[in-house]
Amino acid sequence: MDGDGSDDEVPSLVQPEANAKLNADEDEEIPNLVAGLDDAAISKVPITIVTGYLGAGKTTLLNYILTEQHGKKIAVILNEFGDSIDIEKQLTVSDQNSTEAKPIPFVPLANGCICCSVKDIGVAAIENLMEQRGELFDYILLETTGLADPGNIAPMFWLDDGLGSTIFLDGIVTLVDAKNVLKSLDEGYGDEKKEEAHDDHGPLLTTAHLQISHADVIIINKTDLVSGAEREKVVARIRSINGLARIETTTKSQVPQLEGLVLDLNAYNEVTDADLDFANKGHSHLDPTITTTTLIFPPLGEDEVSRFDFFLRTMLWEETLPNVPSAAPFEIHRLKARVPLQNGRMLLIQGVRSIYDTNEVTGAGGDAEMAKLVLIGKGIDHSSFEQSLRLTLSGATRI
Numbered sequence: 484m485d486g487d488g489s490d491d492e493v494p495s496l497v498q499p500e501a502n503a504k505l506n507a508d509e510d511e512e513i514p515n516l517v518a519g520l521d522d523a524a525i526s527k528v529p530i531t532i533v534t535g536y537l538g539a540g541k542t543t544l545l546n547y548i549l550t551e552q553h554g555k556k557i558a559v560i561l562n563e564f565g566d567s568i569d570i571e572k573q574l575t576v577s578d579q580n581s582t583e584a585k586p587i588p589f590v591p592l593a594n595g596c597i598c599c600s601v602k603d604i605g606v607a608a609i610e611n612l613m614e615q616r617g618e619l620f621d622y623i624l625l626e627t628t629g630l631a632d633p634g635n636i637a638p639m640f641w642l643d644d645g646l647g648s649t650i651f652l653d654g655i656v657t658l659v660d661a662k663n664v665l666k667s668l669d670e671g672y673g674d675e676k677k678e679e680a681h682d683d684h685g686p687l688l689t690t691a692h693l694q695i696s697h698a699d700v701i702i703i704n705k706t707d708l709v710s711g712a713e714r715e716k717v718v719a720r721i722r723s724i725n726g727l728a729r730i731e732t733t734t735k736s737q738v739p740q741l742e743g744l745v746l747d748l749n750a751y752n753e754v755t756d757a758d759l760d761f762a763n764k765g766h767s768h769l770d771p772t773i774t775t776t777t778l779i780f781p782p783l784g785e786d787e788v789s790r791f792d793f794f795l796r797t798m799l800w801e802e803t804l805p806n807v808p809s810a811a812p813f814e815i816h817r818l819k820a821r822v823p824l825q826n827g828r829m830l831l832i833q834g835v836r837s838i839y840d841t842n843e844v845t846g847a848g849g850d851a852e853m854a855k856l857v858l859i860g861k862g863i864d865h866s867s868f869e870q871s872l873r874l875t876l877s878g879a880t881r882i
């Protein structure tokens with residue numbers, strides 16, 4: 484995958500400042516990822532990141548999965564930092580004082596699963612764990628701490644999967660506490676983080692927002708603690724933040740199925756029509772901080788492809804809109820697009836924060852299919868984005 488955005492086919496279009504910005508923001512050295520593609524045939528182990536605010540039900544979900552029949556050998560990794568309750572305690576009892584010691588102890592669980600606990604959640608740390616174990620797993624579930632920002636974790640795994648890594652990012656599942664989530668979204672961080680949460684440019688961006696905006700699946704848990712009407716309100720608010728994610732409601736994290744909800748999400752290697760259908764066509768104002776916006780436009784002609792890429796690069800790397808300098812400040816957290824080309828081919832685009840990946844596939848989806856670009860982020864003013872895209876595609880900027 485060309486996750487650094489520096490597509491080989493359009494080298495002259497890459498702006499030096501944009502590259503510098505990307506490199507400063509992300510890894511120092513993002514190698515050319517194209518070389519890794521052939522290795523994709525080697526079977527890689529999917530990793531699902533399970534995130535969610537403190538006490539939302541992450542551990543309850545993992546526990547539930549491990550007792551269900553799924554026919555997989557699952558390695559559960561707990562990012563132990565800050566986690567201290569029930570199952571974590573049991574599961575990590577043997578390595579409480581020896582996080583540096585090797586080998587890292589694993590605790591056997593039901594169904595041939597194992598569990599371990601780590602401080603580091605880098606790709607190397609996880610590969611290291613797998614090597615030490617000397618055993619193959621079908622699946623890895625990583626429970627992050629309640630305060631983790633998945634926007635920092637996802638690119639780490641997503642980028643590396645093109646580098647011949649033995650793992651690949653399958654998707655992000657965010658657990659939400661139905662009883663408390665609206666309060667978390669409205670009030671911002673806990674007291675200890677209040678300072679950071681304040682922002683001169685508008686409403687607060689909370690950990691809860693970040694976990695919801697980056698999610699591929701959102702499980703609204705603890706529905707036993709709210710009325711039907713409250714539950715609907717929570718669903719509507721969350722849908723307004725993230726129009727791409729699949730949403731389920733549960734009690735005790737008992738998801739109706741594992742496939743597609745927790746396991747095998749394929750959220751980072753596919754962009755299906757159904758993915759984009761969830762997204763609202765308009766722009767909801769239910770949440771003042773983060774929203775989902777969909778831009779719809781006709782199939783691109785030859786000249787427009789590089790202009791479209793310029794639009795993406797400028798928006799993601801420079802956080803400005805070409806041809807609309809007056810646009811309000813914004814942040815893009817997640818992006819998915821299906822863009823038919825007039826030559827009958829189709830671009831599938833995925834993005835997390837400033838990193839994006841474009842794949843060109845054969846065959847557009849259907850007759851007269853329109854291109855759809857779905858954006859999730861902060862401060863996205865639909866009409867400015869639409870205007871910028873329209874002007875850029877028309878060739879208003881020489882690139």
Ligand SMILES: Nc1nc2c(ncn2[C@@H]2O[C@H](COP(=O)(O)OP(=O)(O)OP(=O)(O)O)[C@@H](O)[C@H]2O)c(=O)[nH]1
Pocket residue numbers: 535536537538539540541542543544566567568628629658704705706707708733734735736
């Ligand atoms: N009433 C109710 N309680 C639940 C539900 N799901 C989980 N709990 C309880 O909520 C508490 C927190 O659940 P956990 O699964 O430990 O939550 P977590 O997200 O792992 O929490 P941290 O690791 O501390 O961030 C536990 O006491 C669970 O038994 C639910 O659907 N309803």
Ligand SMILES: [Zn+2]
Pocket residue numbers: 541542543566571626
């Ligand atoms: Zn937990």
